[in-house]
Amino acid sequence: MLCKKKREDLARAALIEKQKVHDVLLALKEEYNLVEETISKLSNEIAELETKLTETRARQQALVIRREAAGNRRDVRRQLDTRKTDEALAKFEHYERRIDELEAEADSYSLGQGKTLENEFADLQAQDDIEKELEKMKSELKDKD
Numbered sequence: 001m002l003c004k005k006k007r008e009d010l011a012r013a014a015l016i017e018k019q020k021v022h023d024v025l026l027a028l029k030e031e032y033n034l035v036e037e038t039i040s041k042l043s044n045e046i047a048e049l050e051t052k053l054t055e056t057r058a059r060q061q062a063l064v065i066r067r068e069a070a071g072n073r074r075d076v077r078r079q080l081d082t083r084k085t086d087e088a089l090a091k092f093e094h095y096e097r098r099i100d101e102l103e104a105e106a107d108s109y110s111l112g113q114g115k116t117l118e119n120e121f122a123d124l125q126a127q128d129d130i131e132k133e134l135e136k137m138k139s140e141l142k143d144k145d
Contacts, residue, residue: 079085
């Protein structure tokens with residue numbers, strides 16, 4: 001349309017502007033693609049860093065647990081190696097021996113005394129009951145065969 005009016009200079013200027021806009025558009029598209037690539041690379045790097053951070057935190061937690069376990073083991077070893085433990089065990093053994101002595105002394109008092117007639121009858125009755133139960137079990141086994 002401008003060519004019809006013999007305004008060739010205006011048409012030329014419009015075409016130059018169009019070319020400039022086209023060049024700017026191409027440059028912007030190229031820059032946009034570069035920005036997209038950079039964002040993609042940065043996203044991948046962030047994901048890798050997050051993975052490494054998670055792994056590092058897990059290793060840190062494992063180290064904390066190992067440190068606590070080692071400290072607990074050390075404390076237990078200290079307790080086992082102290083003389084207090086040995087002393088406590090010695091006192092316990094002494095106490096146990098004293099109880100054994102008291103029981104033996106109590107038993108020795110009853111050794112000199114004979115069984116009373118009632119005790120002997122009770123023992124015989126208990127033996128008879130055991131014999132009857134044994135015979136009953138034997139007969140039940142024979143019946144099953």
